[in-house]
Amino acid sequence: MNKIAHFLVVACCALKACAPKTTGTNTVFRANPLPDSIKTFILQPDEILPGKSEFLREVVMGASLLSSNCGYKNLMDYATFQSRQSGANLIQLTQVKKPAMGNGCYHITARLYKNLDSAAIASIESNKTAVNKSTLPSDADYAIVHFYRPKAFEGAIISYQIKMDDKGVIGKASAGSRFEYKITEFGKHRFFGKTKKQDAVTFNIEKGKEYYVRCGVTKGSSIVIPDMYLMENYVARRELAEL
Structure with missing residues (x-):
């Protein structure tokens, strides 16, 4: 499945399950999708937005008590889809509200901006590299993948095993827990968790690097399901x- 098709599927799921909405100061929505050659960046609420960034629209993603599939991963994927469809390459998160008791849904608000200034983008990339820097020794001949699960009322009594490729179980995701997995076989690997349904993340692992996988849970139509997302190191x- 190509990138565009993937985002279309994600968007359809988000629209149906989480009823997110988009607003903006522009009266006319400019449907000029961002080319695949241009990278999008997610900025946390306390990160400084580069000057001369053009505001395009706001994305407000919330959910009711009856919503499903409204975990962190689904909403972040939806924000990225909306950003690219809007022609925006900067996603400034303004609110990330964790699920309240009895409601497994995140509430995330983001403002979408366009800034194609090469100096501004280079500055963002430089800052991201610095804050995401590995803490492993410079001569480390291995990589570490950190797995963690935030505390939450929703699905707290349910845990699930984490598996890698066809190697079997490498750890367990319980509410408020964490573990790390040392890897010497570099390249693309798939990590997945399963209750009655499965979720997974796949990414390329390089020697000397650290990676953080957020192993949450979200509501399915009638069950709690894994919600796995590869986080930026500094956010994790x-x-x-x-x-």
Whole structure:
């Protein structure tokens, strides 16, 4: 499945399950999708937006008590889809509200901006590289994948095993838990968790690097299902400090 098809599927699921909405100051929506050659960047609420960034629209993603599939991963994928469809390459998160008791749905608000200034993009990339830097020794001949699950009322009594490729179980995701997995076989790997339904993340692993996988849960139509998402290192470290 190509990138465009993937985002269309994600968007359809999000629209149906989470009823997100989009708003903006522009009275006319400019449906000029961002070319695949241009990368999108997600900025946290406390990160500084580059000057001369053009505001295009706001994405408000919320859910009711009856909504399903409204976990962190689904909403972040929807925000990225909306950004690219709007021609925006910067996603400034303004609110990330964790699920309340009895409601497994995140509430995320983001403002979408366009900024194609090469100096501004280079600055963002440089900052991202710095804050996501590995803490492993410079001569490390291995990589570490950190798995963690934030505390949440929804599905707290349900845990699930984490598996890698065809190697079997490498750990367990319980509410408020964390573990790390050392890897010396570099390249693309798939990690997945399963209750009655399955979720997975696949990414390329390089020597000397660290990776963080957020192993949450979200509501399915009638069950709690895994909600796995590859986080930026610095964001994951902040969340780990709260465990």
